[in-house]
Amino acid sequence: MANELATASTLHTEDVSVWFGDRQVLDKVSLTFPANQVTALIGPSGCGKSTFLRTLNRMHELIPGAGLAGAVYLDGKDIYGENVDAVDVRINIGMVFQKPNPFPTMSIKENILSGLKLSGRKIGDSEELVETSLRRASIWNEVKDRLDDQALSLSGGQQQRLCIARSLAMNPQVLLMDEPCSALDPGSTRRIEETIEELSDSMTIVIVTHNMQQAQRVSHQTAFFLADDNTPGGVVEFGSTEDVFNRPVDARTNDYVNGHFG
Ligand SMILES: Nc1ncnc2c1ncn2[C@@H]1O[C@H](COP(=O)(O)OP(=O)(O)OP(=O)(O)O)[C@@H](O)[C@H]1O
Numbered sequence: 675m676a677n678e679l680a681t682a683s684t685l686h687t688e689d690v691s692v693w694f695g696d697r698q699v700l701d702k703v704s705l706t707f708p709a710n711q712v713t714a715l716i717g718p719s720g721c722g723k724s725t726f727l728r729t730l731n732r733m734h735e736l737i738p739g740a741g742l743a744g745a746v747y748l749d750g751k752d753i754y755g756e757n758v759d760a761v762d763v764r765i766n767i768g769m770v771f772q773k774p775n776p777f778p779t780m781s782i783k784e785n786i787l788s789g790l791k792l793s794g795r796k797i798g799d800s801e802e803l804v805e806t807s808l809r810r811a812s813i814w815n816e817v818k819d820r821l822d823d824q825a826l827s828l829s830g831g832q833q834q835r836l837c838i839a840r841s842l843a844m845n846p847q848v849l850l851m852d853e854p855c856s857a858l859d860p861g862s863t864r865r866i867e868e869t870i871e872e873l874s875d876s877m878t879i880v881i882v883t884h885n886m887q888q889a890q891r892v893s894h895q896t897a898f899f900l901a902d903d904n905t906p907g908g909v910v911e912f913g914s915t916e917d918v919f920n921r922p923v924d925a926r927t928n929d930y931v932n933g934h935f936g
Pocket residue numbers: 694699717718719720721722723724725726737
């Protein structure tokens with residue numbers, strides 16, 4: 675059985691608000707992430723970007739004391755709906771973190787197949803899936819002769835592309851990336867940015883970044899988040915990356931994208 679690629683989906687949030695205990699950290703975030711588009715989430719530290727990202731694939735609810743209001747739709751279907759399995763949601767909407775987190779005791783190949791094994795999903799041709807996933811994450815040529823080596827024998831940049839490949843093996847429709855390059859050198863960063871561009875042909879991507887050049891290089895649209903001292907975070911401006919960076923409507927966006935604060 676061939677491993678067919680999923681098609682990209684549109685993700686849409688409606689008035690997403692978030693609490694930790696009784697402290698509200700996000701207020702009514704409504705954004706649309708169209709299929710095959712890359713969206714950058716930018717904003718100063720602590721404004722809620724990672725928290726928002728975690729509401730998009732139901733990882734938020736794993737945090738003790740986490741509260742949520744509003745809705746998230748994947749192609750019109752509420753991912754928090756009654757008969758929706760959170761594990762399925764996390765498979766369809768994959769996530770890559772700031773720090774590469776390969777399973778340390780597993781080989782490169784085992785890392786790629788780990789998600790499928792854990793979720794009990796059927797694997798068609800596992801050799802093919804390993805190769806396809808590593809190719810899509812632009813790391814195949816570097817690891818094809820050492821698939822049984824420990825994942826930790828890879829460099830940091832390679833580990834991050836391995837983690838991307840591990841997400842891709844689950845065949846997600848959407849990929850969430852939380853500062854995926856912040857621990858990497860410029861060369862590895864460039865390779866991941868190229869990978870993002872290629873992946874957007876087959877999926878929808880949301881990337882958090884503090885790197886303004888990166889946001890402009892990789893994304894089609896940008897959302898600028900901000901939290902004032904005692905108010906929860908929210909979206910100040912959302913539009914095409916071109917507009918947000920070159921013709922911002924809000925003075926705070928202008929200040930932020932030009933490095934005046936944050
Ligand atoms: N597990 C948690 N428990 C309680 N509060 C939390 C938790 N995680 C985040 N917060 C709070 O929520 C707010 C948003 O944090 P979040 O990590 O989403 O910000 P961020 O925009 O991703 O920042 P950074 O750019 O530094 O990564 C912060 O005030 C933070 O202290």
